[in-house]
Amino acid sequence: MSAIPIEVKLPSTPYRVWVGDNLQQNIIVALKDLSPSSLMLVTDSNVAPLHAVAFIDLIKQVAPAKTMSVPAGENSKNLDQLSRLYDFALTEPALDRDSVVVALGGGMVGDLAGFFAATLMRGVRLVQIPTSLLAMLDSSVGGKTAVNHARGKNMIGAFHQPSSVFCDINVLQTLPDRELRSAISEAIKCALLGQMALFTWLENSVDMLLRRDPNALRHCVTTCVQFKGAIVEKDERETGKERILLNLGHTLGHAVETLMGGKMLHGEAIAIGLLAAMRVSAKHAALPVPAIKRIENLIRKAGFDPTIPAALKDEDILKVISADKKRAANGTIKFVVCPRLGHAVALDVKLDAQLIKDMRG
Numbered sequence: 005m006s007a008i009p010i011e012v013k014l015p016s017t018p019y020r021v022w023v024g025d026n027l028q029q030n031i032i033v034a035l036k037d038l039s040p041s042s043l044m045l046v047t048d049s050n051v052a053p054l055h056a057v058a059f060i061d062l063i064k065q066v067a068p069a070k071t072m073s074v075p076a077g078e079n080s081k082n083l084d085q086l087s088r089l090y091d092f093a094l095t096e097p098a099l100d101r102d103s104v105v106v107a108l109g110g111g112m113v114g115d116l117a118g119f120f121a122a123t124l125m126r127g128v129r130l131v132q133i134p135t136s137l138l139a140m141l142d143s144s145v146g147g148k149t150a151v152n153h154a155r156g157k158n159m160i161g162a163f164h165q166p167s168s169v170f171c172d173i174n175v176l177q178t179l180p181d182r183e184l185r186s187a188i189s190e191a192i193k194c195a196l197l198g199q200m201a202l203f204t205w206l207e208n209s210v211d212m213l214l215r216r217d218p219n220a221l222r223h224c225v226t227t228c229v230q231f232k233g234a235i236v237e238k239d240e241r242e243t244g245k246e247r248i249l250l251n252l253g254h255t256l257g258h259a260v261e262t263l264m265g266g267k268m269l270h271g272e273a274i275a276i277g278l279l280a281a282m283r284v285s286a287k288h289a290a291l292p293v294p295a296i297k298r299i300e301n302l303i304r305k306a307g308f309d310p311t312i313p314a315a316l317k318d319e320d321i322l323k324v325i326s327a328d329k330k331r332a333a334n335g336t337i338k339f340v341v342c343p344r345l346g347h348a349v350a351l352d353v354k355l356d357a358q359l360i361k362d363m364r365g
């Protein structure tokens with residue numbers, strides 16, 4: 005399988021996302037181009053024993069490298085682990101402004117190491133080597149980095165674009181089944197936003213993805229990265245009308261994820277949010293009702309249960325959505341809807357009990 009380069013053409017920080025397998029040579033060439041004084045690889049305790057040694061040996065061919073592993077899991081995306089990273093980076097042999105941070109892991113590591121790179125000495129360069137499907141097709145591209153705060157997810161963060169991203173499909177063979185499936189909801193989201201060919205492909209080929217067929221994984225990652233890259237090019241910092249569309253399914257999805265307190269993975273909650281967003285689309289944007297069934301079928305075929313858990317009360321969902329960073333001051337919320345499959349817009353929708361009822365359908 006050859007490696008596919010995807011260009012993200014940002015005016016100030018253009019970069020390349022490589023998708024393929026055996027990307028060692030691509031990694032070496034790209035790192036040498038950056039001429040780093042030193043490297044720091046950040047990973048987590050699950051990925052470290054599986055993949056870190058191979059990548060450390062590789063990057064040491066370019067410059068002196070040190071490694072830090074944080075405990076796996078969303079709980080590590082916090083200021084304590086960030087502080088440990090600064091301490092380690094500034095301990096001899098210390099990093100300097102010409103060093104490069106290499107994030108090897110899922111979206112948690114990418115966000116944490118990304119924010120670390122964004123803030124260390126006012127910003128050092130970052131290379132992303134995503135190891136989860138979610139990180140490959142979504143979080144490693146676009147430059148959003150953050151840690152969580154007790155008051156909410158991703159509350160402390162920065163935009164910091166990577167210098168390069170390497171999606172090595174091989175590493176997905178060790179990803180737990182549930183994590184692999186979970187990411188497929190982000191691929192469905194991407195299809196709904198503007199990739200109808202991907203939508204039809206998913207309807208026919210989602211089983212191949214779940215079986216980790218390398219060609220299917222590569223096709224899915226490539227299509228989603230191309231799509232996300234194009235959106236980021238138009239609206240790098242979510243100040244325009246494009247990037248907000250990536251929140252399709254996330255209004256309810258984030259609320260369900262929060263209220264389920266770690267019992268549900270991000271993508272599992274997004275699957276629920278996507279179907280809910282389609283119901284709201286039917287009411288507010290005239291999405292034809294048969295389209296909702298088509299989406300529900302795909303979500304179920306991917307193995308998700310798109311029902312809002314019965315234990316979650318409407319008033320609790322409303323409370324969490326009201327605390328969303330993207331809420332508007334006048335009692336409305338920017339809600340991403342699909343007037344038709346493959347096309348999305350953000351509408352101001354009244355944030356009240358009726359909205360939750362509409363989402364439940």
Ligand SMILES: NC(=O)c1ccc[n+]([C@@H]2O[C@H](COP(=O)([O-])OP(=O)(O)OC[C@H]3O[C@@H](n4cnc5c(N)ncnc54)[C@H](O)[C@@H]3O)[C@@H](O)[C@H]2O)c1
Nearest residue numbers: 050051076110111112113135136138139143148175178179
């Ligand atoms: N920056 C963005 O634009 C953006 C977008 C979406 C999500 N995110 C963030 O991404 C995070 C979720 O990402 P995630 O789903 O990758 O979670 P994660 O990083 O926690 O990874 C999920 C699990 O899989 C393990 N893992 C990862 N790769 C593996 C591999 N190859 N083999 C075996 N185990 C592996 C991890 O150790 C972890 O236990 C959240 O923090 C979310 O906020 C960021």
